[in-house]
Amino acid sequence: MPDLDRMGVTAEALAQMAKTPDPRLREIMDAAIRHLHEFAREVELKPDEWLAGIAFLTAVGQACTPFRQEFILLSDVLGLSRLVNVMHDAKGREAAGTETSLLGPFFREKAPEFAAGESIAATDKGGEEIILFGEVTDAEGRAVADAEIDIWQVDATGLYDLQANDAEHMDMRGRYRTDAQGRFHMRTVKPIGYSIPMDGPVGQFVQKQDRHGMRPGHIHILVQAPGYRELVTALYMGDDPNIGSDTVFGVSDSLVVMPRRGQPGAPRADLPAIRYDFRLSRLAAGESGGRVGADPSQMMPAAE
Amino acid sequence: MPDLDRMGVTAEALAQMAKTPDPRLREIMDAAIRHLHEFAREVELKPDEWLAGIAFLTAVGQACTPFRQEFILLSDVLGLSRLVNVMHDAKGREAAGTETSLLGPFFREKAPEFAAGESIAATDKGGEEIILFGEVTDAEGRAVADAEIDIWQVDATGLYDLQANDAEHMDMRGRYRTDAQGRFHMRTVKPIGYSIPMDGPVGQFVQKQDRHGMRPGHIHILVQAPGYRELVTALYMGDDPNIGSDTVFGVSDSLVVMPRRGQPGAPRADLPAIRYDFRLSRLAAGESGGRVGADPSQMMPAAE
Incomplete structure (x- = not known):
């Protein structure tokens, strides 16, 4: 191995991974x-700064528990989650599906079922x-029952609920199903910022x-139906003072809503x-249906 | 917040950090x-790949213990540690100091002292x-006592020794001091790959x-003397079959050695x-003396 300069290290690392x-x-x-490497060169990363970065990432990893996914949170505040989301979404949007948003670190599998x-x-x-x-439809407006x-x-x-660190206790989450006309009707409380x-x-x-x-x-929303692209999205309250400066970059105009009385067709x-x-847009053949997020309890490495 | 496209997310994230x-x-x-973000765009990072990355980094963080720094190991195999090292080293080399190498994840403070x-x-x-x-000298060849x-x-x-996960037990590490003429004399066993x-x-x-x-x-080496740049380096055995393909990119030609008998001046x-x-090169005024590495037991986040 020759004496490596600041570009040579990169070439050597790429060569060693080429197989x-x-x-x-x-x-x-x-x-x-x-x-x-280009990042490190651009900022001329110094040893003590590198070490601070190592200590930070170590702390992030150690903060992860079955109830908390601190690395997803880091990805969220860096805008990476939203970027992956936007790129994934681009395909769905071509097929006129609803815009997506972040799953976030608090999703859990198997929430209670509600009528x-x-x-x-x-x-x-x-x-x-x-x-x-509202209704769940396909891209052509046909009901999805x-x-x-x-x-x-x-x-x-x-x-x-996850922030109570209690695996047994589920609250403020649930699963509903659409009826034969694709309609749904849920009840909750207006989410606060x-x-x-x-x-x-x-x-x-x-x-x-x-x-x-x-x-x-x-309100986080995940819609699934066989043969369709899983839709991960959220609806944002239009009167929230931070609607324009979401710290994880999740808000899109098309997902901003306001609860109001007297809506035509409201069930009550x-x-x-x-x-x-x-x-929902149709799943293309062989397409990855992976979601941007996961249940924290499923993300911990297996104990040795 | 407007609808964000794949470039807009980056602009929004940069804006939010600008303060x-x-x-x-x-x-x-x-x-x-x-x-x-440019990395994610270049490879069109998909949700399931993003999630695999989150799970990997979480596992790396969870693998860290007071005896093991898995994030430093990751940085090492990615060539990042060596790159930071090379950039830091460039200043020392200008002043004709010995070439540096990686501290690695197994350094410990307060090793036993030997005569x-x-x-x-x-x-x-x-x-x-x-x-x-050998001798420790300054850049002009004057002995450092x-x-x-x-x-x-x-x-x-x-x-x-750290790989035995025993905080009490130190072996195959030690501290020596140079004499009035800057000379040192250590004894060990030839390190194997x-x-x-x-x-x-x-x-x-x-x-x-x-x-x-x-x-x-x-053999890892750390040389310290007041007023000088801390020297973190290593000497590599020239007859090792992997001398040309070190998996953490630590080898440099000027650090390759071979033990042999009959050396002039050998103490035995x-x-x-x-x-x-x-x-050793002189520490410049206000220069960071930080080393590329740390004692793993010092790197764990404080317990809550």
């Missing part, structure tokens, strides 16, 4: 090495009761950047309602 | 975001006994890349000897 059998892993790591009209709030912690109704719609959100204190968890390394990092760390109030008139119709 | 009070953190994160001629091997596990001698020289290496089984730890996420990753994961046999004639003289 990677999986062509996609080879492609990804080739690009990762080039961009990582139309029931509320996901297991206990009354206050908050303004609202309904969410028996689609599963998962919703989850913070309670009136601004916390997700909240801060991302600020007690971990990512929260401290966001504070060092003088960012408010707030997300505007929103005594509560403010959000009407939103979800359009 | 970072610390100018150096702002500069580093601005570059980090641009390169990270000249004593051996760092606490127990006899076999291996070929050798001596290492009372410099501290830390050395550490694997034992005859190819393992560092060894594999980086392959039982963790980084080892699995290297295997997926079809890399051998081997480092050529070497009955053992093969390596003669190596270390040249």
Whole structure:
């Protein structure tokens, strides 16, 4: 191995990885090495700064638990999650599907099932009761019957159930199904804006950047039906003061809503309602249906 | 927040970080975001690939213990540690200091102190006994008296003491001091080549890349003296079969040595000897003396 200069190290690293059998892993790591090294050269990364970065990533990894995915949170505040989301979304949008948003770190598999009209709030912690109704259709507007719609959100204190670190307890999340006409009718409380968890390394990092760390109030939504592209999205409350500065870059204009009374077709008139119709696009042959996010309890490495 | 496209996400993320009070953190994160996003765009990173990356980084973080720094190992196999090292080294080389190499993940503070001629091997596990001698000088060749020289290496089984996961036990590491003429005389066993730890996420990753994961046999060296740039380097055994393909890119031609008998000036004639003289460069005013590496036990986040 010759004496390596600042460009030579990169060439040597690329050469040593060039035999990677999986062509996609080879492609990804080739690009990762080039961009990582170019970053270090651009800023002339110093040993103590490198060490601070190692310590930070170590702390992020150590903060992960079955109830908390701190690396997804880091990806979120760096805009990477949204970028992956936007690129994935581009295909769905071509087929006129609903715009997507972030799954975030608080999704859980197997939320309780509810009948139309029931509320996901297991206990009354206050908050303004609202309904969410509409239809699930395909890109041509044809009803999709028996689609599963998962919703989850913070309670009136601004916390997700997972933040109680209790695997047994599920609240403010549930699964509904569309009827034969593709219609759904859910009940919840209007979600308030909240801060991302600020007690971990990512929260401290966001504070060092003088960012408010707030997300505007929103309802997470995951719609699934056989043969369709899984739709991961969220609806954002239009009157939230941080609607224009979401700290994880999740908001899009087409996903901003306001609950109001007197909506045509609302299943009940005594509560403010959000009407939103979800359009699913067909899954292309061989297409990856992977979602941008995961249940934290599924993401921990197996114990040795 | 407008609908974000694949470039718009980056602009929005940069804008949200633009208020970072610390100018150096702002500069580093601005570059980090641009390169990270450009990487994701270049490879069109897909949700399931993104998730595999999150799971990998989580596993790396969870593998860190007070005895093992898996993130430093990752940085090493990606060539990042060596790149930071080379950039840091460039300044030292201008002043004619000895070339540096990686500190690696197995350095520990406060190794045992030895007198000249004593051996760092606490127990006899076999291996070929050798001596290492020479002088520590400044860039002009003047002796540096009372410099501290830390050395550490694997034992005859190819393992560092830390890999026994025992905080009390130190072996195959020690600190010596130069005499009034800047001379030192150490005794050890010839280090054998060894594999980086392959039982963790980084080892699995290297295997997926079809890399051998081997480092050529070497002795780690850290030289410190007041007023001089800390010298972190290593001496590599010239007859090692992997001398040309070190998996962490640490080898440089000027650091390749071979123990042999009959060296002029050797303090004893009955053992093969390596003669190596270390040249220290003066620390510039206000210069960061940070090293590329750290004691793993110092790198764990504080328990909550």
